[in-house]
Amino acid sequence: MQRSMMLAAVLTVLLFAVPWLWAEPAAAEGEMETAETSPQEETAATVHDSARQLKVLIGGELTEMDMETYLQGVVRAEMPASFEEEALKAQAVAARTYTLYKIEGGGSANHPEADACDDVNCCKAYKSQEDAAAAWGMSAALYEEKIRRAVAETDGEVVLYEGHPVLAVFHSSSAGATRNVEDVWQQALPYLRSVASPEGADAVPNYYSKAAFTLTEFKEIFIAQYPTANLSGTPSNWFSNIHQNVNGAVESLQVGGITVTGGEMRSLLGLRSANFTISFTDDTVEFSVTGYGHGVGMSQYGANVLAQEGKTYVEILTYYYTGTTVGLYEG
Numbered sequence: 001m002q003r004s005m006m007l008a009a010v011l012t013v014l015l016f017a018v019p020w021l022w023a024e025p026a027a028a029e030g031e032m033e034t035a036e037t038s039p040q041e042e043t044a045a046t047v048h049d050s051a052r053q054l055k056v057l058i059g060g061e062l063t064e065m066d067m068e069t070y071l072q073g074v075v076r077a078e079m080p081a082s083f084e085e086e087a088l089k090a091q092a093v094a095a096r097t098y099t100l101y102k103i104e105g106g107g108s109a110n111h112p113e114a115d116a117c118d119d120v121n122c123c124k125a126y127k128s129q130e131d132a133a134a135a136w137g138m139s140a141a142l143y144e145e146k147i148r149r150a151v152a153e154t155d156g157e158v159v160l161y162e163g164h165p166v167l168a169v170f171h172s173s174s175a176g177a178t179r180n181v182e183d184v185w186q187q188a189l190p191y192l193r194s195v196a197s198p199e200g201a202d203a204v205p206n207y208y209s210k211a212a213f214t215l216t217e218f219k220e221i222f223i224a225q226y227p228t229a230n231l232s233g234t235p236s237n238w239f240s241n242i243h244q245n246v247n248g249a250v251e252s253l254q255v256g257g258i259t260v261t262g263g264e265m266r267s268l269l270g271l272r273s274a275n276f277t278i279s280f281t282d283d284t285v286e287f288s289v290t291g292y293g294h295g296v297g298m299s300q301y302g303a304n305v306l307a308q309e310g311k312t313y314v315e316i317l318t319y320y321y322t323g324t325t326v327g328l329y330e331g
Helices: 002-022 026-037 067-078 085-104 129-152 215-225 262-269 300-308 313-320
Strands: 053-058 061-066 157-161 208-214 239-244 250-255 258-261 276-280 284-290 325-328
Touching: 053 067, 061 067, 067 085, 067 129, 085 129, 085 157, 085 300, 085 313, 208 215, 215 262, 215 284, 250 262, 258 262, 262 276, 300 313, 313 325
Parallel strands: none
Antiparallel strands: 053 061, 157 325, 208 284, 239 250, 250 258, 276 284
């Protein structure tokens, strides 16, 4: 009798204990899934792209769209879709950051009714899926998927300095190094510092370019902007006091006695960058130019080279924007 009672007790214990031996700890499983699928720690205040509504001027018309749709249009327009996916992700984050920087600062005086526009001289270029597909041809489906993935996989991520979005400007290609922001515009910013950039003629179409003007053409263009300039005599007397940084970008020069910056010359003459040298004959003035763009912030072709070398989009962004982090933004 005693043996039967002991056996019944053992069977009762096993009946309740065995299921616990085989059960998976649900909380631990959920934590592992979160760690694998969420590269950034979310909070209740995190704003995803699909939930952030924007008013955008497209072709002069005010259009409402979410941030996700807007960024897809910007990346289509601003970076070659053939680029590495990590470069495309870096572009998506930079564009998102620039837009939020402008919004946090009160928006643009050029369009107070809109959060952004498609004018590259004010905001960022924008291209619809239909227009991009027409240009991409047979690669349209592949490229569209790459761009959508670049935006989706960086959802809500922003380049931050002291917790705020940075002025995430970018340009096509540098001439060996990016430029300090104060050498191009007026305000110095701690995260827009000159860094070496790896792209060169082998990676960038038209990395070297030339712009030639007859003496008459150059005189007409320059004097229209600077009527007191003295462009008498030969071109050898026109240009003086040319100051370049260590990477060849022209910081300032005198033309006919008028001091101008390299950026002003670039804008006036339509040069691809302010990294140029000048040569002349009795009939022409020629500018030999390296790189494309203002040279501040992220180089797009440099980002693509870094991606080819195995760098992630976070590494690319924190390299070009000094002292920053990449994270989710709650503003």
